[in-house]
Amino acid sequence: MKKLFFLRGLTVAITTVVFYAAFILACYSIGPHTFNSWIPNALSTSGGQGYTLLRLNEAEKASDVDILFVGSSQVNRGFDVRIFEKNGLKAFNLGTSAQTLFNSYYLLKEYLPTSKPKHVVLDLYWGVAKNDGVEPSIDILSNSDFDESTLEMVLDLKNGTVFGSLAANAILRLRTPIYQVKQKEFRDSEYISGGFTKSLATNNKLDAEDLQKMKPLEANMNDFQLEYLKKIIALCKSSNTKLIFVLTPVTKEYKRKVTNYNSYTNKIARIAKENKIPFLDYNQREELSLVSSEDFSDRNHLAQSGAEKFDSLFIKDLGKLGVSQLSLSRK
């Protein structure tokens, strides 16, 4: 009986190993086309939309910056590092597609020690505050080395789609190492060294009809993301980095769709006050005269003209917070 049981176990083990070896070999042979839109748990955005590949590659070399920006695509399209450079502030934009606070935490964990920023500017856009972090995690792991913090992020998320995508990307890397992956070009945007995505759109693609159709929405931060916001605060404190909360601007029409805007921002303001963190909300600023049809590429992303207006005001605000003096003293 025991012998039979042992033999069966051995057969199961051998057959399983052979099966998975054959499966991985098949995936490897078929190549990148294996992991396309037909397989929802083997996703890869390597070199794709959002320029995460170039951004993370550059982030590794960024050091001694004054400001490190983290958040979603609104961050990488909103903070033009060249404008900050002109104002004597060395900045790096670490905003990636749909980046949630969970992802921001792991990116900060990885890049705070190397970039050594004086300030971290964290965007708290409600559109990603209740997300599960799956999509941005796949974007990050598809475009970076499988280093400790990336693997830690994957393990922490405990999501089958992310595990599957990690495996898929590992097989892809066997064929094409990360340093050989080419960044795709896009007609509506351009990557600017330092992490900024310059929008090439000249007008807002969202017409009035689309916005009218849009249902009212509630801004919320789920417990999972709230937990990571607290972790970010603790991480910045422990590394002696000053944290600034922001809400990057969206179109007035889109903001009006948010039914509980004030209660959402009040919640953030309360957390900011408790932790002595400045909180700048650019949807409530009269002097920021952004035109929806000209200064935005869509309802929640700034076009280049909008980014310039926004950054000018933001830099003034930084001056009030004493950030510009920091930089000047460094010089």
Place this chain on the structure above:
Amino acid sequence: MLFNSFEFLIFFPVVTLLYFLLPHRFRWALLLAASCVFYMFFKPVYILILFFTIVIDYYAGILLEQSKTQKQRKRYLTASLVANIGVLAVFKYFNFFNDNITSLAEVMGVTNPIPYLTILLPIGLSFHTFQAMSYTFEVYRGNQKAERHFGIYALYVMFYPQLVAGPIERPQNVLHQFHRKHYFNYADAANGLKLMTWGLFKKVVVADRLAVMVNQVYNNPTDYEGIPLILATIFFAIQIYCDFSGYSDIAIGSAQVMGFNLMENFRRPYFSTSIKEFWGRWHISLSTWFRDYLYIPLGGNRVVKWRWYYNLFIVFLVSGLWHGASWTFIIWGALHGFYQVFGTITADARNKMADLVGLNRFPAFHKFLQWGTTFVLVCFAWIFFRANTIHDAWYISSHMFSGLLEGARAIAANPDGIRLQLLYLGQSKEIFTLAIGVVVLLILIELVQQQGSLRLRIASYPFPVRVAIYNALIVAILLFGSFSESEFIYFQF
């Protein structure tokens, strides 16, 4: 704890391993502790509700057995039922009835002084309450000896595989199994694991894939008419079947690995050719519960005709209310009650009609017609089950066949945006095709199962081939499953 969570991936093997490592006399304690942990993953404090009903029913069972007179027996049975139904009434139905009283009071121009209770519904409350009640009923009827071991009785109510969504077991089937010593059995373990894998496939690959599209339409019904409403309703029929039967498979399978046999809960219900047959195949443990403890005590079919129809209707109405404290569920139950009554009344007339038009000379076609009609009726009722409000359900049922031509033309005209919204229900073409693919695969497997056990068929293949087949199933789950850790639909009941 969810069966489709990483926690369960650790919990299940650890508990199973410990179960076989421990001496028999400690196993009940392990399973009870594990069941407490399993339950407390949802809302720890609610374990006190379970404890309350367990204590009441445990003593009610013993006192019932010791009672000398029928009057005493009835008193103890009533005490047990009041405790169980009382818990249900407070936690599940209080706010529903209170809301309706408020609405009625507003119409009459008065204010309802009864406050609204801000409480969460304990998970699986209707399931374990019904299982507890079946124990006192059976002791009362003399079909079951009262359980003297408090821990074993608590385990009967709390056994983790079926604690939150059934099957709703009977004491005659389960209690003696907790007393019996189980030895590790390779066949049981292998079959249990296979059933669990198949259940997980149904849940994460079929149900959760379809759920995204169903939710898209059912949460915004007024954005649609015609084709998407029909598609989403059919998808929901498949989603709820895979979700719930998937849960049952995992429950039955995980119990089987430890050597426990739980009752079958689903028997390919969508192959039914009548509503009556459907209820003999769908959620069997609940329909037999209602049969044994409500329908038969009401008199069943051994009464005058009008009373029989009344009994049928009442049972399904209560079944609707059991599912949820909402008018949508009540209407769903009433619809099934109406189907049953109407089907019973017209049975003879329909047979004569089939003879008259010669349908009986083409039995296969006749059966196909019966199957189609049953499926359509079940799907129509599902609209009320799934819709968020009565208003939504009304909108969906009244707009399913409007704008069909325009929708078809718009899809045929091939602007991708329209196609994405109307035909693919907001998903990419690939994901939609994948969903259709897994549904087709499911139907094929169910058809094969209809001819005989697929497991036995696979068992005839060489051992390495069998291992490869089950590995392929695991790979399919890993590649195509949805891992959002979504709750099972029936957890809310």
